[in-house]
Amino acid sequence: MLPYGRQTIEDDDIAAVAQALKADFLTTGPTVEAFEQAFARVVGARHAVACANGTAALHLAMLALEAGPGDRVVAPSITFLATANCARYVGADVAFADVDPDTGLMTADTLREALARADGPVKAVLPVHLRGDACELPALAAVARDAGALLVEDAPHALGTRASFDGVTETIGDGRHGAMATFSFHPVKTIATGEGGMVTTNDPRLAERLRTLRSHGMVRPEGCEPWWYEMPEPGFNYRLPDILCALGLSQLAKLDRFAARRRRLTAAYLDGLAPLAPLVVPARSPAWSDPVLHLMTVLIDFPAAGRTRLQVVEALKSRGVGSQVHYIPVHRQPYYRERYGALDLPGAEAWYARCLSLPLYPGMADEDVTAVVRALSEALGL
CATH class of the missing domain: 3.90.1150.10 (Aspartate Aminotransferase, domain 1)
Structure with a gap:
């Protein structure tokens, strides 16, 4: 039986996980940062923050933008549930955008129509790079900017995808047009960690918020005792373990x-x-x-x-x-x-x-x- 999608796991992937199992850290160790740095290099972003899955990546992105009750988030109707649900997780409302019937992608025109229906301020626009095809990011970013909204690319399908705008070739996730981009490493995606996600951004403030929010909202102020931590706001346990990051590193090399x-x-x-x-x-x-x-x-x-x-x-x-x-x-x-x-x-x-x-x-x-x-x-x- 040929499934519609399937992971490709090879002997060196298994060896990488076995080596991680023998290491000192099974989670919150050095392999997490190594995976993040390698991923950021591959997509051309300044920062990459690993997390538990693609849905967690979207949720963290909404938290990092401080979206909440009274805000609106625009998402295309042709997508997985998580793209819309991430807005509801933080109390924001969803304005659904239509798509091009032949590509399945949100367009500048369908975004404008959704913005016109949005009953309140729009915090974010979430274009989905459906199937792996790139949305028209410059046009979407311009429309979003005019509405006072930030672009957050939902890119679980699009790792490795490139796009050319005005003669310039870009890589999806490099952050040229949006505040953040989110990825998934579910087994049917381009690379697999079993479950896993990543958020890329070029904004160091957002990167720091993402890292804090993925680990219960804990921070360690300078000059405090080594055991001391504080929680300025609640976060979540959205960490990605070293074991899975080891698999991600091995897969990313392929x-x-x-x-x-x-x-x-x-x-x-x-x-x-x-x-x-x-x-x-x-x-x-x-x-x-x-x-x-x-x-x-x-x-x-x-x-x-x-x-x-x-x-x-x-x-x-x-x-x-x-x-x-x-x-x-x-x-x-x-x-x-x-x-x-x-x-x-x-x-x-x-x-x-x-x-x-x-x-x-x-x-x-x-x-x-x-x-x-x-x-x-x-x-x-x-």
């Missing part, structure tokens, strides 16, 4: 190889899927985006195929191919529907009606792509 493999598999998919158009088309990558795709998402005209999505999913499964849907629009969730009422977000609805994610991970063989495309063609009766 990022270029993993990225190259994902790009090669993506190119094979694009070639293989071409004959299935217009019934099946890959989600569109914007011109500025040079992605390392986390998800191989296709958009399928199910009514034209005479098949429901469930029928296609089950037919793929019977042929040994796993698939997934990314995502159910978050504004549809009962909690948010009850809180904010029904919303008309046609781009998100059009995306959801057609999307299906196919297997994509470095351990796939070239012939696996051929098998997936053949299975999809058969599942659609082509």
Whole structure:
């Protein structure tokens, strides 16, 4: 069975974890800082702060910005629940933005429309680099700035992704346009630590707040006894242990190889899927985006195929191919529907009606792509 995503764990990864298990520190030790420094170098940011998972990264980002009751946070409706939930964790409200129906990405226009609906001051805008494709960051940053809001990039899908704006190539997470960017190291992501997250920033004040808030809000004032600590504000136990950081360091060293493999598999998919158009088309990558795709998402005209999505999913499964849907629009969730009422977000609805994610991970063989495309063609009766 080919799952839609899977970690790639090799002997040297296992050896790195075993070595960490034999070290003096299983948590809050030197491997954490080593992972943070290496990650910051890779994405080109000044600071990186490791934490328990990608959701914790988003929560810490909201805490670091001091978002709270009375504030609004704009999030796209096509994303995982955590992007919106992080605002609610701190008492802020969510204004859902629509997305481009062919890319799934928030745009400057959909952001403006969401800001116009936001009933109150907007503290932050959270563009999601869906599937690994980069949002149009300069345009989004300009709109957010005009609204008095800061950009926090939700980038769990986009480690290794580059983008070019006005002839300048950037790396997602380098902090050129936003206050912070958040990442996840869940097993299906580009690198894995089992669970884990990271926040990058170029602001030393934010970096210090993130580190304090991930460890119960404790600080150690200068000149105090060695056992003394104080808590100016409550934080959380969002630390990432040395054991997992050791795995992260080992995985991070393979990022270029993993990225190259994902790009090669993506190119094979694009070639293989071409004959299935217009019934099946890959989600569109914007011109500025040079992605390392986390998800191989296709958009399928199910009514034209005479098949429901469930029928296609089950037919793929019977042929040994796993698939997934990314995502159910978050504004549809009962909690948010009850809180904010029904919303008309046609781009998100059009995306959801057609999307299906196919297997994509470095351990796939070239012939696996051929098998997936053949299975999809058969599942659609082509």
